[in-house]
Structures are given as C-alpha cells and as structure tokens.
Amino acid sequence: MTGKWYEEFYNELGEKYDNEPYTRGTKGEVDFIEHELNHDRSKRVLDVGCGTGRHSLELARRGYTVVGIDLSRSLLERARSLAREEKLEGVEFIEGDARKLNFTDEFDMVISICEGAFSLMETDAMNYQILEGIYNALKDGGKFILTTLHAAYALTHELTGDFDIVTSRSRFTMEAKDETGDAKKFFCEERYYTCAEVNWLLKSIGFSRVEFFGCKLGAFNRNLKPSKNDFEILVVAEK
Numbered sequence: 001m002t003g004k005w006y007e008e009f010y011n012e013l014g015e016k017y018d019n020e021p022y023t024r025g026t027k028g029e030v031d032f033i034e035h036e037l038n039h040d041r042s043k044r045v046l047d048v049g050c051g052t053g054r055h056s057l058e059l060a061r062r063g064y065t066v067v068g069i070d071l072s073r074s075l076l077e078r079a080r081s082l083a084r085e086e087k088l089e090g091v092e093f094i095e096g097d098a099r100k101l102n103f104t105d106e107f108d109m110v111i112s113i114c115e116g117a118f119s120l121m122e123t124d125a126m127n128y129q130i131l132e133g134i135y136n137a138l139k140d141g142g143k144f145i146l147t148t149l150h151a152a153y154a155l156t157h158e159l160t161g162d163f164d165i166v167t168s169r170s171r172f173t174m175e176a177k178d179e180t181g182d183a184k185k186f187f188c189e190e191r192y193y194t195c196a197e198v199n200w201l202l203k204s205i206g207f208s209r210v211e212f213f214g215c216k217l218g219a220f221n222r223n224l225k226p227s228k229n230d231f232e233i234l235v236v237a238e239k
Contacts, residue, residue, distance in 0.1 A: 025218020053079030101133030
C-alpha cells in the first residue's frame with residue numbers, strides 16, 4: 001500500500017460504503033443539521049470528509065447549497081454519480097485533503113459527521129490543522145457540527161484490537177474486498193477524544209462556544225447528554 005490506510009480502505013469500499021450500518025441514520029442526522037441552520041436554505045454548508053456525500057446529497061435535496069470534500073476518489077465518484085442521477089443542483093464534490101482547506105469566511109456551517117477526517121489522522125497536530133481550516137472556512141457566527149470517537153467509551157468498553165490508554169489511540173485490523181472479490185487486510189489506527197480535549201482544541205483555535213451531546217445514530221438531539229455508552233460524541237461549536 002502506498003497511501004495511508006484510510007485512503008486505501010475507503011477507496012476499496014466505493015459503492016459498498018452506503019451499505020455500511022453507520023450510514024443508515026442520514027435523514028435523521030440531517031434533520032438535526034437543518035434545525036441548527038434554522039431551516040434557512042440561503043445558508044451554505046461545507047461537508048468535510050463527505051464520503052459518498054450522504055449528508056451533502058440530503059441537504060441538496062432539501063434546497064441547500066453544499067460543498068463536499070474528501071480524499072477518496074472512489075467515494076467521490078459515487079457521490080457525483082448520485083447527484084447526476086437525481087439531477088441535484090447546488091451540490092459540488094471536491095477531491096482534497098481536509099488538512100489543507102482553502103476557504104475563508106465562506107460557509108455558514110461546516111459538518112464532519114461519522115468522524116469525517118478528524119479521528120483518522122496520525123497525529124493530534126494533523127487534527128488541529130483540520131480544525132483550523134474549518135474555523136477559517138466559517139463566517140462569523142457560523143456553526144461547526146462534529147462527531148468524533150469518545151474516549152470514555154473506549155475506557156469502559158472492550159474494543160476490537162489494542163487501545164493505548166496513554167495516547168487514546170486504537171489499533172486494529174480490518175478487511176475489505178476489492179473489485180475482484182479478493183480480501184485485502186488493512187492495519188488501522190483511530191484517535192479517541194474526551195470532551196475536555198475537544199473543548200480545549202476548539203476554544204484554542206477561536207471558537208466562542210462549544211457544546212456536547214449524546215450521539216445516537218440517526219437521532220441527534222440537544223436533549224441527550226453525553227454518556228460513557230456513546231461510541232461517538234456530538235459537538236456543536238460556534239465561531
């Protein structure tokens with residue numbers, strides 16, 4: 001493998017990505033996103049780590065203007081194909097690195113759902129780069145919605161693979177089948193975060209308000225408090 005594990009893995013998934021169980025809650029999650037936008041269809045949204053564009057496409061179906069960005073060419077091809085099939089306007093998909101976002105004061109909201117690119121980076125410094133780019137992309141008063149892996153869950157539940165309690169990183173092996181049906185093995189690593197860490201990161205970059213909620217698939221809700229049983233935490237921050 002010549003690229004990072006996540007580049008290789010998600011390129012192998014392609015169309016199969018939309019069959020993964022964690023993609024089943026899209027409409028309910030977009031209900032929450034739309035509520036945070038006050039149902040104002042004049043607002044522009046940036047989707048970082050958009051994958052096959054499931055949130056971007058659903059927002060475009062509801063009349064919002066959306067830009068999705070992802071490293072995976074195969075996932076983006078799927079997103080563009082779906083947009084063409086549905087003749088959706090107002091949605092654009094860009095191949096690019098989330099650490100090198102080149103937007104300034106352009107979006108009313110940035111979303112990065114199902115970790116997006118955030119938990120996959122090899123170092124905390126790379127994750128900081130992603131957050132800085134997101135902050136710069138937002139207009140003043142704009143919102144950032146993030147879901148990220150929850151360290152409290154990792155500390156209280158048995159994970160597949162090895163979890164390093166010092167670095168809060170999990171290392172594990174996954175398999176994906178390529179187009180010929182042959183299985184390929186991937187050695188993966190993900191970073192789990194506490195609410196306190198995410199709060200410090202976002203506040204140090206300049207976000208004025210950071211809120212944390214429980215993260216239920218397809219049922220994002222401001223009335224849910226974070227729990228150790230939440231595999232992810234839901235974060236809403238304001239510039």
